[in-house]
Amino acid sequence: MTGTRRFSDKTVVVTGGGAGIGLAIARRFLGEGARVAVLDINAGDARAALAEEYGSRLLAVDGDCTEHETSFAFHNRTVDIHGPVDILINNVGQSGRERSAPFHESDEAVWRFVLEVSLLSAMRMSRLVAPAMRERGGRIVNMSSDAAFAGDAGLVDYASAKMGVVGFTRALARELASFSVTVNAVAPGAIRTRAHDSVPAEVIERIISNTPAGFAGEPDDVAATVAFLASEEARFITGQTLLIDGGRWMI
Amino acid sequence: MKPEASLDFTGRKFMVTGGANGIGWATIIRFLSGGASVACLDNNAAALEAIASKAGERLLPIHVDVTDTVALNAAVEKAAETFGGLDGVVNAAGVDLQAGVETMEDAAWERLIAVNLTGPMKVCRAAIAHLRQAGGGTIVNLSSGAGLRPIENRSAYSASKAGLQMFSKALALELSGNGIRVNVVCPGAVDTPLFRSGIPGGEEGEKELQSIRARYALARIAEPDEIAAGVAWLSSPESSYVTGVILAIDGGRTFH
Numbered sequence: 001m002t003g004t005r006r007f008s009d010k011t012v013v014v015t016g017g018g019a020g021i022g023l024a025i026a027r028r029f030l031g032e033g034a035r036v037a038v039l040d041i042n043a044g045d046a047r048a049a050l051a052e053e054y055g056s057r058l059l060a061v062d063g064d065c066t067e068h069e070t071s072f073a074f075h076n077r078t079v080d081i082h083g084p085v086d087i088l089i090n091n092v093g094q095s096g097r098e099r100s101a102p103f104h105e106s107d108e109a110v111w112r113f114v115l116e117v118s119l120l121s122a123m124r125m126s127r128l129v130a131p132a133m134r135e136r137g138g139r140i141v142n143m144s145s146d147a148a149f150a151g152d153a154g155l156v157d158y159a160s161a162k163m164g165v166v167g168f169t170r171a172l173a174r175e176l177a178s179f180s181v182t183v184n185a186v187a188p189g190a191i192r193t194r195a196h197d198s199v200p201a202e203v204i205e206r207i208i209s210n211t212p213a214g215f216a217g218e219p220d221d222v223a224a225t226v227a228f229l230a231s232e233e234a235r236f237i238t239g240q241t242l243l244i245d246g247g248r249w250m251i
Numbered sequence: 252m253k254p255e256a257s258l259d260f261t262g263r264k265f266m267v268t269g270g271a272n273g274i275g276w277a278t279i280i281r282f283l284s285g286g287a288s289v290a291c292l293d294n295n296a297a298a299l300e301a302i303a304s305k306a307g308e309r310l311l312p313i314h315v316d317v318t319d320t321v322a323l324n325a326a327v328e329k330a331a332e333t334f335g336g337l338d339g340v341v342n343a344a345g346v347d348l349q350a351g352v353e354t355m356e357d358a359a360w361e362r363l364i365a366v367n368l369t370g371p372m373k374v375c376r377a378a379i380a381h382l383r384q385a386g387g388g389t390i391v392n393l394s395s396g397a398g399l400r401p402i403e404n405r406s407a408y409s410a411s412k413a414g415l416q417m418f419s420k421a422l423a424l425e426l427s428g429n430g431i432r433v434n435v436v437c438p439g440a441v442d443t444p445l446f447r448s449g450i451p452g453g454e455e456g457e458k459e460l461q462s463i464r465a466r467y468a469l470a471r472i473a474e475p476d477e478i479a480a481g482v483a484w485l486s487s488p489e490s491s492y493v494t495g496v497i498l499a500i501d502g503g504r505t506f507h
Binding site for chain 2: 170173174177213214217221222224225227233234235236237238242243244246247249250251
């Protein structure tokens with residue numbers, strides 16, 4: 001699927017689009033003709049990587065997706081510049097891995113941070129785009145994680161948030177189905193990103209040894225799946241969570 | 252759907268069972284329009300006759316029943332020989348059976364399992380060597396929402412489709428070292444000849460259709476091409492890190 005422009009005349013929002021999977025998603029939509037708005041705590045990386053090639057089709061805004069005011073202003077600006085949002089990719093998320101702890105010692109502030117970034121930000125941005133999508137149709141793709149199914153020790157908050165994304169996806173899919181809006185999620189397994197690099201090598205080794213494909217995926221693997229779910233091709237798929245994990249879970 | 256949305260399958264070689272109508276045929280159309288060569292295996296002579304005029308260099312129709320091991324093996328070899336190999340397989344052949352368990356006839360049960368569950372195993376068994384030889388490939392098996400949630404009086408159908416899911420996952424594991432991906436698509440109700448054959452005519456049928464549509468969040472049943480879109484995607488490099496998954500294309504019914 002190269003050289004096609006499935007998303008010409010579409011406005012796409014990618015939260016957390018500054019790096020890793022989010023950046024690959026933003027690049028994929030830009031490459032297929034879309035206007036893309038990125039909200040990221042560090043959107044400069046997206047500008048550096050994409051602005052020269054895609055010019056005014058990229059709107060990269062620095063801001064925190066967990067703040068309502070910031071999200072609200074970002075959405076307004078996106079609509080002003082690019083028009084109403086056709087496709088929302090709720091990509092932003094944080095595992096809080098660097099602050100993980102045995103559950104009985106875990107810090108409630110970390111729970112709140114992880115749930116805010118990985119679940120509530122998706123709900124917040126979805127609520128902002130929902131009114132126009134109810135009028136015009138649309139696509140929402142949420143980022144779950146195979147961590148939701150793995151239930152890794154020390155990541156109770158992250159697993160909860162990412163399984164929360166699954167429930168959010170299903171409920172919102174049902175609510176918006178009659179408005180030609182589909183809502184789906186993807187659940188990546190081991191993907192080679194900067195966050196992935198911060199995971200201890202023995203953990204990566206263990207994950208890959210449990211991945212039938214035998215290697216970690218690339219951000220582009222996730223972007224290809226997200227693009228499919230956002231396309232006209234997938235109009236009858238809604239409420240699903242699709243694993244992109246090289247066969248690790250098969251559930 | 253937009254024709255420009257079709258994936259590039261130039262030079263790829265596929266084999267589709269149950270290919271002469273319904274989801275199988277919709278899938279073949281997508282493969283062909285993407286530039287692939289396709290062997291269409293089907294046991295329905297009338298349906299094959301209906302597509303005979305389209306046969307040519309890139310479409311090879313073969314009359315075969317997937318339960319007939321000898322004939323099936325020969326059909327797979329013929330397909331591979333004609334195209335010079337195989338890159339992908341789609342198992343779309345399937346039959347339905349409405350019957351309560353208390354009055355189930357052995358032959359009816361066994362025929363259904365033979366087509367819906369053992370059939371895909373036989374097809375894969377015959378095709379794997381060719382996929383391996385090609386350096387990798389894709390297998391997509393058509394299960395059903397009935398394999399995720401049971402349907403009353405369709406115990407054999409539901410069991411066969413659930414069995415096909417687990418067969419596919421086990422095969423995905425078995426073949427992962429060969430670059431062969433195995434995935435499953437679970438449609439809900441699709442407007443195919445198989446589906447229509449289970450709906451009575453007249454007002455009664457229309458009432459049943461209405462109640463079926465109401466079960467879907469999108470309030471309608473699928474067109475075959477909407478299922479084929481997912482099958483084609485899973486058969487393409489776009490899904491290169493996806494294996495062993497169950498993709499429900501059901502307009503919001505199972506929320507799998």
